Amino acid sequence: MSRPNQARLDLAALRHNADLVRELAPNANRMAVVKANAYGHGAVTMARELEGRTDAMAVACLEEALELRESGIASPILLLEGVFEPDELKIAAEQQIWVTVDNAVQLEWLENARLSAPLQCWLKVDTGMHRLGAEAGQVAAFFQRLVDCPNSVGTPVLSTHFASADEIERDTTTRQLALFEQLTGDFRALRSAANSPGVLAWPASHYDWVRPGYMLWGNSPFGTAEQANAARLRPVMTLCSAVISVRDVAAGECVGYGGSWRAERPSRIATVTIGYGDGYPRTASNGTPVLVNGQRAPLAGRVSMDMITVDVTDLDPVQIGDPVILWGDGLPVAEVAEPAGTIGYELLTRMPPRTPRVVVTA
Structure with a gap:
C-alpha cells in the first residue's frame, strides 16, 4: 500500500473558477496563466481542461510552452517573459507561440530574425513594477518598430503588470492604470493589465485581455483578507x-x-x-x-x-x-x-x- 498523501484536483472547481472570470470580465478575452506547472497543479492536465474555456494561455518560458504543444494543446500560448536568446524566436514561429517584447535587445532580435512565419507580439509597458517592460519614453518608438517589423504580425497587444493589486486599500494600482492610459490611450491596439486580483477587484483594468492565474486554482490573491468575488472561488x-x-x-x-x-x-x-x-x-x-x-x-x-x-x-x-x-x-x-x-x-x-x-x- 502506498502512503495516503495526494494532491486531489477538482476539475469541476476549475471550470467554476474559469466561468467566474467570464462573468466578471464578460467583454475581455481570457488568457489562462499556467506557468510553473500550472502553479503546481499539473500544466498539461489543467490546460486540457481549460482549452475551449479560455482564449489563450500564458507561460514563463519556451520549455513550458513546448510541453503544452507536445501534449496537443492548440490554443495560442504567450511567453510572458519573451525569449531569452534569439534562436528561440525560430521555435516560437514554428510552434505558433506568441512572444512578449520587454526591452530593446529582444526587439532587435526580432527585427533581425529570419523566421518561417511572423509572430504575434505583446509589448510590455512598465507602469511602476520596475521589473519588465518598456519605459515611458520608449513605448511609442517600440510600438512603431513592432508595427513596422515584418516578423511581427498585426498590431501588438499592449500590456502591463500590477505591483500590488492584491492590496486594495493602496493607490498603487490606480496610479499604474492612470499611467498605462497615458502611455497607451492614443494607440489603436488591444490592451491587457488585469491579473487575478485585477479580475476580482479592479474592473477598470479588464481592458481587452485579462490574465487570471492564481484565481483559476480557486485561491484568493488577497490572502486571508475578505473580498466578495474571491469568496466565490473553489479550490482546485x-x-x-x-x-x-x-x-x-x-x-x-x-x-x-x-x-x-x-x-x-x-x-x-x-x-x-x-x-x-x-x-x-x-x-x-x-x-x-x-x-x-x-x-x-x-x-x-x-x-x-x-x-x-x-x-x-x-x-x-x-x-x-x-x-x-x-x-x-x-x-x-x-x-x-x-x-x-x-x-x-x-x-x-x-x-x-x-x-x-x-x-x-x-
Missing part, C-alpha cells in the same frame, strides 16, 4: 493525507524535533504522514490549522520530512486511518501559508513530484 487542489498513529502525551512532555511543543495538559497527539518532503512547509508554526475528520486541530511540534503531529485532544475520537486535509476543501491555503511566513503561491508551486496529483472530478 486539496492536499490530503491520513492519521498513522495516535498517542497520549502527559502534561509537560514535548513532541517532535527540538521539543518545540510542550503539552500544557494531558494531550492526545495524532501523527500524520506528510511533511516538507511532500510539500508541506517546514516553517509552519505550532497552531497552524489542520483538518482531521473535517474538524480543525492545531499543528503541534516541528514539521518533519515525512510527518507532522497534531493536537487532537479537543476533537471527537481520532483513529488510525482517519482522513486529514492540509489545505484545500474547507481550509484555504492562505491560512496555512500565513503562519508559515509565506504565501499560498509558494506552497502550491513548490508541490513536489513525490506527492501524486489525482483527478477526483471529471
